[in-house]
Amino acid sequence: MLKSRIFPVLAVVAAIVAIWYVAAVFMNAPVQRDMDKRAGVTSTTWQLVEKTMSQAKPTLPAPHQIAVNFFENTFQRKLTSNRSLVYNGWVTLSSTLAGFAFGTVLGIAIAVGIVHVKSLERSLMPWIIASQTVPILAIAPMVIVVLGAINITGLVPKALISTYLSFFPVTVGMVKGLRSPEAMHLDLMQTYNASLGQTFWKLRVPASVPYLFTSMKVAIAASLVGAIVGELPTGAVAGIGAKLLAGSYYSQTVDMWAALVMGSVLAALLVFSVDIVSRVVNRMMGGRPA
Amino acid sequence: MSMLLRSWQAVAAVILTVLALIRLPMFGDGATTPPGNATLAIVVILALIGAFSALLVSKRQAVAAILFVTAHAGAWLLFSALLGNEGQARAPFFLLIAALWLLAWACVTQLSALRPESREAATLVRLLIPAIFGAWVLILWEAATRGFGIPFILLPPPSAIGARIANSLPVLAADVRQTIFKAVLFGYVVGSGAGFVVAILADRVDFLRRGLLPIGNFVSALPIIGIAPIMVIWFGFDWQSKAAVVIIMTFFPMLVNTVAGLTAAGHMERDLMRTYASNYWQTLFKLRLPAAMPFIFNALKINSTLALIGAIVAEFFGTPIVGMGFRISTEIGRLNLDMVWAEIAVAALAGSVFYGAVALAERATTFWHPSIRGG
Known part of the structure; x- marks a missing residue:
């Protein structure tokens, strides 16, 4: 009962996260290529994918970037800081x-x-x-x-x-x-x-x-x-x-x-x-x- | 004594009128065009006629009619007396307005107790009662703002807002075109349509239904409106970003309601379709979708409000120089409060018309449903 209820939800959530990662790569790639060109770097496809997930101001941040930012701003800042x-x-x-x-x-x-x-x-x-x-x-x-x-x-x-x-x-x-x-x-x-x-x-x-x-x-x-x-x-x-x-x-x-x-x-x-x-x-x- | 108990509002109105007469004059020394005694006398007489008719006349229709005329004619006279004397009103003015308001309340009480025989009369009464209430909200607002001389930048009187609407129709029309006809309608159609299609898909694939439904319910409680600034970054300042916000906001209510609606058809009817050997699509189109219509229309109604909110709030984050949300946020910055209220009035009207259109379509398509038949 529990399994039949929770498993489909987890599967859909996993699918959403996966789609999110793919979307992040595709949406951030043009900016990244532009940045690479200006810096005079040629990166392989895999390097490009990695870079799209670590931009400072991405068009669509990857889920782990959001998670890290959320964690930092929630648990690692003083409660009185206005960035908390x-x-x-x-x-x-x-x-x-x-x-x-x-x-x-x-x-x-x-x-x-x-x-x-x-x-x-x-x-x-x-x-x-x-x-x-x-x-x-x-x-x-x-x-x-x-x-x-x-x-x-x-x-x-x-x-x-x-x-x-x-x-x-x-x-x-x-x-x-x-x-x-x-x-x-x-x-x-x-x-x-x-x-x-x-x-x-x-x-x-x-x-x-x-x-x-x-x-x-x-x-x-x-x-x-x-x-x-x-x-x-x-x-x-x-x-x-x-x-x-x-x-x-x-x-x-x-x-x-x-x-x-x-x-x-x-x-x-x-x-x-x-x-x-x-x-x-x-x-x-x-x-x-x- | 029993006569006095017939309408406490009338008794209170008489007391207030007498108090007003004791505390004359009506306007302070700074009044530029103080009204003549004739105006005051007519108002007092109107108030007394209304109050005593409520106490003495026994026929309900007659009382209601007299109260209706005296209360509103009195208010109209008071406002004509106020013209040019803004901010100078003293206690008697407000006492008289309060007395007339009590008469209008007595009128509403009489009207609600009426049992009209013909259907047209019943409809008229049903519309008249809230109309009187709404009118008195405006009258008291007008009396308070102009009588006390409340600064324009805090709360403009309704008459000024009305004048502003009449004077800036082209601007308002351009804003409506930008916000409603571009962003809202497009987003509403696409968002609701997408929600509907995904709901059918989820209905076909049970795994998807069990996965999507809890998520849809959860997302419906989230402040999705917060996605607006991100959409503005993605799709630019023009209407496309607003439409995107509207699509996301309208998607989930439609999904959840349609999925719930598709389970609404009874077992008996479904079994009957099976005995007819009808396939999935035949059952869907001939039985389950019609049975789901009330749910789908419920979602369409919720979405009509959400779509407007989404588009207007999204415009707070950046727009071209036209649009209802843009106008509201910039005119506030310039403290043109009458323009802001005009825009809000237009938004309210548009929202009501939108909702009304959906409700009419619902009546036309689900005429068989008990809630519409009145059965």
Whole structure:
């Protein structure tokens, strides 16, 4: 079972890495030939292949170059150095988490309002759905610059963008979740003469928990994207987005890829930890593993 | 007493109006063209008519209509009074706006309780309620920015943004052409198409499906947008690099959704196809692809938003001197916030139209599905 699941994934990953190496050779070769010609060196095909994998600013860095750069910048630098990926990752992570926390609270609050106030549902819900179709990230640089103009800089503006991106999925998921109890269960609560508050806490909230965690997984990934894009217009101070921007200014492709890897590691960690929490909560609430 | 309980918004509106009358005048000493007393009187009378009709009249349609007219006519009059007196508004102005806003809220409450008999009326009400909400977001925004005199570079009023859109249509059209008709559409079609083809391939080869699906799910959670600067280095500043970002961003949602959709056809139907001795391709085209359509359209909808985001953000990393992302980043640098908002409004409109077109196509092709039939 484990074998039949893991083996195909490993095979595909291996294929991707192999294709990557071949692509790196072909994409870096023209530049390398040019460099050789200027240096007056003639190299055999094999030497050329070797050189394409050790350029300082390759068009497509070979996977091992990215791995080495990632390792150096993650484990071998002081944590306070602004070249350290741990430091930059932490900057991005902190605004991601702050924005995610605000966004989740806000999303839940709006969902509770929508479920209980009919006029709010009819007037607000269409806009929330419509707002999903809007490229919200386009607004990010403006938020940063405008808040910077009134001396709000650093974590807050980035967290605001993350909040904005993460509260939509939570709202939509929670409205669905709070509505998920069947009519039968609601009727039962009524026969118990349960008040609105009791129905809410004892029936609607427990029923909505699985929906909450599903939408939180989407929200935390969106939150990370928001934080990264939010770092672009700040003039490359710190964070994964700033590393990407600085890399693109100076064509430090290896640095950029390493920053991307760090972003991916963060995304995986975040989604994974939400998943763990959801499993723990599910078990505490007496749910059986699906 | 029961009369007062009928609409708390109306009661609050009356209180706010009275408070406004106590705290007159409406504008500070610096106002250049203070409005006459007649305007103020009409606004107050409108607010009171609306509030008392909500408390006294029992027919819902009538109340809703009266509230709709009084709230919006009052707001319009207040704005005409504000013209030339920007930044001089005092408490009564905001109290009156708040009172009118409460009336509009009461109107929405009445409308949501309506049970129209004909279908057209029901559709109208369903559209009118969010329209009123949206209109009041703009009205309160306008009142706040112009009433308090918020600096233009922080938040321009909606009227200025509207004027900017009307004045710079050629620029906006050029940006839309560059970003949407070149980068987004090309990337969207190629990315979604590639995702679809690979999904069919993965469906045919089970080993590939089991290998690709977990990776596809994983990649969907990654901040793929970060690939944008690398694509700009590879493919240059023009639209090709943006299209490349869009292709990568739209590929994975399509792959994952199509693979999931292809398993959606029931066992019974598949067995039936087997008894007909239909081969793989016949089963695919006649049964499994139609059954996968809702999933495929779901991916197309997700991709319509992702494609726009990808293209616009990629333009932040370098473009020729045209394009929506380029315009947004340069006009921010020049603090032309109204142009930025105009561009965002256009992006929002384009996103909604794009999404709407996909949704319409979905209705036309999957009319048989329970979620569309309403069954």
